[in-house]
Amino acid sequence: MEHQNLVxxxxxxxxxxxxxxxxxxxxxxxxxxxxxKESKNGPIPNLIRKPLHKDLKDLKKIFIACPGRGVPYNFxxxxxxxxxxxxxxxxxxSIFTASSNSKIIRQNGSxxxxxxxxxxxxxxxxxxxxxxxxxxxxxxxxxxxTMITKSEFEIKKLSQSIYVTxxxxxxIKKLKKNKKYCFVGLPEHxxxxxxxxxKFPNEFSHIKFLIGIYAGTNMYPGAIxxxxxxxxxxxxxxxxxxxWRYGEWPGKLRIVTKDNKELTLKKFYYNYLIPFFISKNCxxxxxxxxxxxxxxxxxxxxxxxxxKGFGYSVIISRSKYFDKLLGQLETNKKISLKKIxxxxxxxxxxxxxxxxxxxxxxxxxxxxxxxPVPSYDLKPQxxxxxxxxxxxCIGSIISICSIKVINKIFLKLNPRFLGFVFEILRxxxxxxxxxxxxxxxxxxxxxxxxxxxxxxxK
Numbered sequence: 001m002e003h004q005n006l007v008x009x010x011x012x013x014x015x016x017x018x019x020x021x022x023x024x025x026x027x028x029x030x031x032x033x034x035x036x037k038e039s040k041n042g043p044i045p046n047l048i049r050k051p052l053h054k055d056l057k058d059l060k061k062i063f064i065a066c067p068g069r070g071v072p073y074n075f076x077x078x079x080x081x082x083x084x085x086x087x088x089x090x091x092x093x094s095i096f097t098a099s100s101n102s103k104i105i106r107q108n109g110s111x112x113x114x115x116x117x118x119x120x121x122x123x124x125x126x127x128x129x130x131x132x133x134x135x136x137x138x139x140x141x142x143x144x145x146t147m148i149t150k151s152e153f154e155i156k157k158l159s160q161s162i163y164v165t166x167x168x169x170x171x172i173k174k175l176k177k178n179k180k181y182c183f184v185g186l187p188e189h190x191x192x193x194x195x196x197x198x199k200f201p202n203e204f205s206h207i208k209f210l211i212g213i214y215a216g217t218n219m220y221p222g223a224i225x226x227x228x229x230x231x232x233x234x235x236x237x238x239x240x241x242x243x244w245r246y247g248e249w250p251g252k253l254r255i256v257t258k259d260n261k262e263l264t265l266k267k268f269y270y271n272y273l274i275p276f277f278i279s280k281n282c283x284x285x286x287x288x289x290x291x292x293x294x295x296x297x298x299x300x301x302x303x304x305x306x307x308k309g310f311g312y313s314v315i316i317s318r319s320k321y322f323d324k325l326l327g328q329l330e331t332n333k334k335i336s337l338k339k340i341x342x343x344x345x346x347x348x349x350x351x352x353x354x355x356x357x358x359x360x361x362x363x364x365x366x367x368x369x370x371x372p373v374p375s376y377d378l379k380p381q382x383x384x385x386x387x388x389x390x391x392x393c394i395g396s397i398i399s400i401c402s403i404k405v406i407n408k409i410f411l412k413l414n415p416r417f418l419g420f421v422f423e424i425l426r427x428x429x430x431x432x433x434x435x436x437x438x439x440x441x442x443x444x445x446x447x448x449x450x451x452x453x454x455x456x457x458k
Contacts, residue, residue, distance in 0.1 A: 006059040014068035016373045019043055020186040021067045022384030024146075024167025024181050030058045031173070036164040042165035042220050042279055055318040064456050065195040067285070072453045074446075076194060076292055083317045085377060088346060088353060088447050089316055090291025093323050094100045095345045097300045098337045100286060110161040110245040112313035115184060117154050118295070118334055121325065122182055128208055132175070133184040141239045142224060147181040148181075149159045160245040164221050165279045169193070173205060182209040186218075187287035194292040199457060209321070212290020214298025214314075215282065216352040226411045227270075228255070231263050249311035255359075257304045265375045269419025271426070275401040276411065282364055283424050284374055288349060288356045295322040299346045314340075314348055346441070351430060354441045358383055362391040375453045378446040419428065 012132040014020055026045035028033035033055055037046040051059065063069070074087070082091035090366045100106045100113030109116055119131045136159045144166045159453065175181055183193055190212040197204045224242070225235075233239070233255075240258045245251030245267065253270045255263040290296045300312035317323050332336040346353060358380050364373045379386065400406055410418070 001053065003051045003053055003059055004064050006056070006075070007047065010045075010059075013372045014066055015045060016234045017373070018280050018285065019068040019372065019374055021285075022167060022279070023067060023188050023192055024170030024174075025066060025168040025192050026062055026130045027167070028062050028172035029054060033058070034159075036167045036170055037144040038221070040220060042281075043167050046374075052383065057202060060237060060262070061196060061200065064199060065192045068173060068189050068281075070375060070376050070451075070453050071191040071195070071285075071287070071292075072375075072377040072457060073191075073287065073291055073452075074377045074448060076191075076198065076458060077160075077455050079180050079198060080292075080318065081320075084342075086342070086445070088441070089289045090287075090293075090318065090344070090358065091407070092316045092318050092342075093320070094317045094326075095340050095342060096317070096326065096337050097302070097305065097312050097340055098315050098335050099310070099312045100327070101333055102334055105156065106311060108156060108158070108160070108250065109311060111249060111311035113447060114297050114313040114315060114335065115213070115423055116158060116192060117329065118211065118325065119182065121329060121334070122209070123150050123152070125154070125230055126182070128182045129179040130175075131155065131157060131182050131184065132168075132171070134162060134166060135240075136162070141242060142272065147274045148174070160243065160251070163244055164223070165218055165281070176284045179206060179207050181206055182210045182211060183207055184211045184213065185290075187215055187290045187292075188281065190290045191287065195457065197398065209295075210290075210293045212293025212296040214296065216290055216349070217274050218278055218279045219273060219277040223273040224255075225271065226276070227263075227415055228267070230411055230413070230415050233257060233263075249304075252417065252452040264418055265415055266423075266438060268426070269416065272415070272418040272422035276407055277400060281291070284360055286360045286366070286376060288353050289316060292352050294319040298349065302344075314345055316345065322437040350441055357441070357444065358387060358392055359394070366395070375449075375451045377449045377451060377454050379449055381445045400441050409414055 024036055027036050033047065033049060033051060035048045036043040055196040077091050080091050083093050085091050098114050100111065102409055103118050105113035108116045122128045123131065129398065130148050130150050131385045132146055132148050134144055137143040137145055142164065144162060147154065152167050169184050169192060190210050193207060193210055197207060238257050239255055241256040243254040246254035250267045252267055254266045261406060289298065296316040297313050300314040305312045317326060326337060329335045363378050363381065367373050
């Protein structure tokens, strides 16, 4: 039976090999067939009943849109209308740095407060009826859900950056077809929705806009538990609040316990947990900037902006609507906006772009020897031997850190000390690899790859 075969393929190609992107699409498109279940490797789709023939249409949608099977970015980008074609950051119209002129919005945001500003303006203008965005459940630590709201108060109070694998697409079926929605998501969420909108335009026309967030590395839920343990906090029940980007940009991790003890750690110190808890999905995608979105937003990592002390965003506008909206917001003095060059945009995230565009290709090439991997329709040409050696070093570090004994020993050490050491090593590593990575990124050329993912969408 076709419906049973599709379920078997989803498990064989995506779930069992560890290629799941934790997006929630399986649950979101079916009627109580899948349920996202927490695991040490992030939320995974769990089959909660036998698939029936009536599930076939939904299963076909899941199978074709699942980011864990790969995303044919080059093919999908060719269907877009952005003026400037680019395989590094995706096609675009204009690129800016920006920040909200509202002190409250900027302080509540992770960087420049631009996402909140856009959502509030779209609701105010009745361009959309609701926004769909990830938020922390009230009074539930590390429990997140997709919030569907039009409330100005709720939008202003949204959670900041969330550095843990979390489903976003598990409520798609609850959206009303006679309403207009804007989705905010990571590259994998945006890619799945873009595929659905392309392949099934009438069924997903109510999802009007896709706002994509830059996503470099993400971590499994064990990261926070490990940090708590190192600070002699036994479990999450003792925690009252977690802020991922608290205070002045770039912010710091802040955890407040129920007895009002406050734990803080600089953002870049907190990154010491990445090698121990990095999620596999962010290692096997070439997309940092949410290339298939209508507009992409990330931190503007620039020495000049960082010295100013409050947050700035880098914005990649990919649609005429957002070109116009940004202009209106600037005219009305709701945001500060400055146009920048493509090279400036790339340099802000050069290491991470390279980590995705070249690194993911090398990692997938290795992982393919062990089983199914996601398929993409572009591959970098002539990757240098030195770059391949660097990738082997990165892979070795992650593999060593994932060993239980090593993991336990290191994570018992003082987090502030580990963060300090990690930042030093990070800076040294960036200097060592900078010339290789930058030269590889500047000279990079891509070859088209014809595969089943491209054929499925034609």
